Amino acid sequence: MEMDSLDDDLLNAFATQWEPTALESGSQNVVKSQATDKSDVPDSKSLEVLMTKFGHRQFRPYQWQIISSILKHKRDNCAIMTTGYGKSLCYQFPAVFSGGVTLVISPLISLMEDQVLSLTIANIPACLLGTAQKNTAQTIADILKNKFSLVYLTPEFCTGEFGISLLKDMNSSLQITLIAVDEAHCVSSWGHDFRHSYRQLGMLKTLLPEVPVLAVTATATERVKNDIIKSLKLLNPQLVGTGFDRPNLYYAARPKGSSLFDDLKPLMTRKNGKWGFDGSTIIYCITRKDTANLSEVLQNHQVSCLPYHAGLSLAVRKETHEQFVKDKIPVIIATIAFGMGIDKPDIRNVIHYGSSGSIESYYQEVGRAGRDGLPSKCVAFFSSQDFATHGFLIEKGQNSNRRAELLSTMKQYLNSRKCRRAFLVSYFEGKADLSMPERSDCCDNCLAKTAPSDQSIYEGVDERDFYDFTEDAVKYLSAISALGGKYGHGMYIMFVRGSKSSKIPDRLRSHPSFGTGKNKSDDWWKAIANFLDLKHYLKQAKSKTASSFSFSVFDVSDEGLKFLNTPPDSRKLLEQPTLGILHLLKKRQTTSGWISSGKAPSVSGTVDVVDFAKTEETHQEVDERLQLLRLLKNARSQLARSNDCMPYMVASDFILMEMARHKPRHLDQLRGMKIEGLTEARIEKFGHQLLEVIKNNTADVCKSSNRTLLDILKVHPIPGAKVVSSSSISYEYFTSCKSVDQVAAKRNLALSTVFGHLVSLLKCGYPIKLEDLGVSSATKQTILEAIRKLGGVVAELTPIKAQCPDDVTYDQIKCVCAYLHVRKHLKDLGVQFEDFDEPLEELPLEESCDSEAGFDDHEDSLLSALVDQMEQQITEDKKQSLPNLREINQSASKAPEEAPPLKKSKLDDEPRVETLGPTNEVSMASEVKSSQSGKKKLPAWLMNKRV
């Protein structure tokens, strides 16, 4: 290989790749973890603050474990939390909740600026102090007046003389709730981003001994973890580790084909004649030259993309980075120089066009995908040339043995036919028995299990999906022996294929192994060489040319010799083909491509990012929804531009997807949806403009004269309400017999199941009369009266039941609740539900209405309560449609301590309903002030402080 094809990016990367992993032998925790108090669940006030200020319904298990230990016990913590788990909440919440101030130390100014901006948008006052910051006097005065909940500091600032004196002043006049050290691995010289100034941070513990310290990072080996604890002088810290599972990521790998564009095509869609990826995409290449080639190819196909590598000027790189984060450029084609400082949560695809040098690098790079928890794809294309490139670099650098080992594991990962998610997790967790819930769609290999067998697609594969490699293995190993094991694969392949090249000495042409494999292609033999290497039938050594140029040679290993020396009748090498080989096998049938062709593992097999909720939408409805989503995204970009912030700070993809699905028309309705991540501050600042997009782009079915309830709820569904096929079947039966008992008998289902079906259909607007469900007008009145007696707040079904005569059933109560819910929803939509003869005329609440839409305050709170019942349903639905971090990590992670139990989902225990209170609207005074901290100037209206 030529030296000029090497990049600094690559060389730099290699300097960091051989950091020992968690598998490192002999590593031990320095501090034993303490048992967690399982009864420690978040109280309602914490949940209220979580919802209103951060837009989250629940804490993820380890978040609460950390937060609670800080707030209740002022305990130090060292937390290794996987990317996207939500580290920032762990240090942001304590200050917001307690009214104190948290100091956050972070290594990158740009990341701190982004966080300050995000917090400011969320009406959480925050500022940044660094040695390079100007005009800090006013900021410091405001800090000492307790106007900020979060103060971000560079390590240099807080360990400098001025910083130390400020910290002392703060400590004497304010309540410092916490010191958070973000990216704590920078403390350790064993870590991959060592920062000298981080090493000084241990003085904080001496300076402020009463203040708990939280050290957080996404990656730390045992050694780094121990170093963090020691350097920061943490006292009996609680150790938290979330594990390495990223359940929302879909992994796939595939050998590169002959056309770069054809390889990538299955991952793209074509809109208005232009190819593009769905959502923000990073494509990693090994060399700068590759980024340039790939950019050119994609640009020729009108894909909007830009290259990024260390060879570009700083200004160009900054501009490209910014365009990407601001959604102006959807695709970046980069070397691994594009890494640190990418805080974009909604990257939907991380593609590697060329293998990474190690699993560590790969995991870190794909870690950038789906930090918002939404499904995202990580697809790697590889070739033997990639390994040769890395091999060359390994030879040139230090620690070549360790690095060669890391590369070999990466090769195994790419060629693996087993679950890739499990491969990655077990690699980092150092054990094979993982207790993660399985998902059939987490990777190409798992998806392939449900597809037709290899045998049905490829020639030469037997019923166990094995291929007989014996003959070719013997041919190749014999060729290596014939050439004395002194060459690289190129030479052996020429030899086995009977090449006429003058590189092969004439005397060898008469060797019986010469040309034995001439009927097979170059690619085939490369794949065989790779296969034999993975099987450890080959051993690698270094050789030098006369001019001292060092290169890799391959010889037959002891294992390979054992195979070669086995008598032919008992020698067999039957194995499942690696991916590289599979794609070279002849197909039995003509298929249209590797995505749709049966078992060939698909890179696009993951759940559609914008379509993960199960619905019964027609194609037209899906198109309309996606069109609306696009318009909402455009509006988000515009709002971000006019407010000088990033689009994801205005609203996450998930918020826009929910809005496109449910099409709320009023702020109250939007608020009532309680969408994950939609804080009150976001609703106030951006809700109106986003709702305008919906109003202007959806037919106002609510106002059309001949609309039915079904029509309205189809366009504006109640969050969480959906029709599933089993409910539809029950409904078919029910419309003819009008008896729940008969439907249950006919379908051989429990009565409560059929009730469940019909109640869910009621919430979708199906014309089902309460009376037909066995709820007479009198029963309905009784149930409503019972709810009123309970103060109008529905906490659980049990108390309602207790207020009713014994003959009133839970199913009847659920039916009445569903009716009330529909009414509440119509009210939010501004629909005059009196217009509907059926089935709403029967609702007794109407009789006592005095508001325009027919509800008094008392009933409003009653109805609000019911909304939360639906929310619980949404949560349940999401669990099924979207991998749930909370749920998965709870059982999968092997943290030193057990996670506290989740607040039990009350729907699990029918007949309970989620407890709720009236919607918490926080109206926070926001003081308009221009930014005096940080480099990034905040728009005036965004500057707010605690008052």
Ligand SMILES: Nc1ncnc2c1ncn2[C@@H]1O[C@H](COP(=O)(O)OP(=O)(O)OP(=O)(O)O)[C@@H](O)[C@H]1O
């Ligand atoms: N309790 C929660 N419920 C739902 N979403 C949450 C919760 N906590 C955090 N999130 C969301 O998770 C995403 C990731 O959070 P955050 O940026 O803090 O992750 P991180 O652990 O710092 O990741 P990284 O290592 O990539 O910086 C954000 O979109 C955040 O809003």
